[in-house]
Amino acid sequence: MVKTLMVANTDWYLYNFKLSLADALREEGFEVVMVSPEGEFCARLVERGYRHIPWEVGRQSMLPWQEIGSILALRKIYNTEKPDLVQHFTIKPVLYGGITATTTGIRHQLISITGRGYVFLTDELKAKLVRPITRLLYRRVFSGRGVRVIFENEADRQYFVSGGFISSEKTRLIEGVGVDTDFFTPAPEPEGAPVVAYAGRLLWDKGVGELVEAAREVRSRLPLKVLLAGEPDPGNPSSIDPKVIHAWAAEGFVEWLGFQENVKSVFEQSHIIALPSRFEGVPTVLLEAAACGRAIVASDIPGCRVAVEHGVNGLLVPVGDVRALADALERLISDAELRRRMGAAGRERALRLFTKQRINQTTIALIREMLAG
Numbered sequence: 001m002v003k004t005l006m007v008a009n010t011d012w013y014l015y016n017f018k019l020s021l022a023d024a025l026r027e028e029g030f031e032v033v034m035v036s037p038e039g040e041f042c043a044r045l046v047e048r049g050y051r052h053i054p055w056e057v058g059r060q061s062m063l064p065w066q067e068i069g070s071i072l073a074l075r076k077i078y079n080t081e082k083p084d085l086v087q088h089f090t091i092k093p094v095l096y097g098g099i100t101a102t103t104t105g106i107r108h109q110l111i112s113i114t115g116r117g118y119v120f121l122t123d124e125l126k127a128k129l130v131r132p133i134t135r136l137l138y139r140r141v142f143s144g145r146g147v148r149v150i151f152e153n154e155a156d157r158q159y160f161v162s163g164g165f166i167s168s169e170k171t172r173l174i175e176g177v178g179v180d181t182d183f184f185t186p187a188p189e190p191e192g193a194p195v196v197a198y199a200g201r202l203l204w205d206k207g208v209g210e211l212v213e214a215a216r217e218v219r220s221r222l223p224l225k226v227l228l229a230g231e232p233d234p235g236n237p238s239s240i241d242p243k244v245i246h247a248w249a250a251e252g253f254v255e256w257l258g259f260q261e262n263v264k265s266v267f268e269q270s271h272i273i274a275l276p277s278r279f280e281g282v283p284t285v286l287l288e289a290a291a292c293g294r295a296i297v298a299s300d301i302p303g304c305r306v307a308v309e310h311g312v313n314g315l316l317v318p319v320g321d322v323r324a325l326a327d328a329l330e331r332l333i334s335d336a337e338l339r340r341r342m343g344a345a346g347r348e349r350a351l352r353l354f355t356k357q358r359i360n361q362t363t364i365a366l367i368r369e370m371l372a373g
Helices: 011-027 042-047 064-081 091-103 117-121 125-142 154-162 208-219 242-250 263-268 284-291 302-307 322-334 336-353 356-372
Strands: 003-007 031-036 051-054 085-089 108-113 147-151 171-173 195-199 225-229 254-258 272-275 295-299 314-317
Touching (some): 003 064, 011 031, 011 042, 011 085, 011 356, 042 051, 064 091, 085 356, 091 108, 091 125, 108 125, 108 356, 117 125, 147 154, 147 356, 154 171, 154 302, 195 208, 195 263, 208 322, 225 263, 242 254, 272 284, 272 322, 284 295, 284 302, 284 336, 295 322, 295 336, 314 322, 322 336
Parallel strands (some): 003 031, 003 085, 031 051, 085 108, 147 171, 195 225, 225 254, 272 295
8 A cells, every 4th residue: 555644834734725635545545644733623634534643843933954853853754654655735844844755765755836935925034035045945855856746827837947946847737726516516695785705814915904905995985895704824924913803893894704614604605705815826715716606806816817717707906906906896796797607607617627526636647657657
């Protein structure tokens, strides 16, 4: 039996984004072991029949030598488990795990790059200082013969290839983690004033502040309610202070729902789904919203362009442009028939391109190709 380790920086990530792939791999006869820091989702992974190995790694520290203990702990896990294949998700598991796998003799690494992230997409001093060492580490990790790297959008793949991080033959384009189109199904729009929903971590980088500002502008002309489904992420430098969120809610048109186990219920309460993010791989929430037949407003960035075809199943707006965001929201709020057409087009697009079955089987085919090689 082929053993594979799935390694991420949170158990939340493994449960929400990789459980379907793990299930598909297990059905194909693989032994799947989860590796991440301990959290509330570990028990759920164990309940689903997966062994979970705790691995502590910081999320705010940015230099590898600050986390020698984490790297050594991962090395011990790899030496003990002796997997045939390791799968690395999120930047620190990719970098630390990639170096560790190479030095412990693991022959096959499947790496997922879900976006360029903070280090490469911001001009903050901290990011600029860390960028050179991050580039060096990426090149070191990607140089291994048994490494294959999945990118979620073509722009990110080209950035890494043209930047000399990796040769193109080691890369694959697999757009997102897929969506369960049997669960995420269309429902009628709710009665009453139009509702715009955001579902995800409450981060400034996700454009939540711009969304509230744009909604405030639209509300001066049209009735509107905003639902924020999610929590701040203290481990992320872009996390929004809860005091700010409570202040928005106090204005009367924003409702903070907190973390929602069933995001489908959020879509069912909404007319429009918004994600004015600054950077994304391929946002799963937009694929799910499309499968639920909801019109979308999102940033005009590579990851969102995969999920949203402008004018077909949603509207794309420039990053950080509050006025354009307000105009897009107002257009959809004012035109129920346009929302209906876009919702239907989104459902068709999800069924054609983004089902979990299609994404999982493409990934498993790549894994079998790697093992055969």
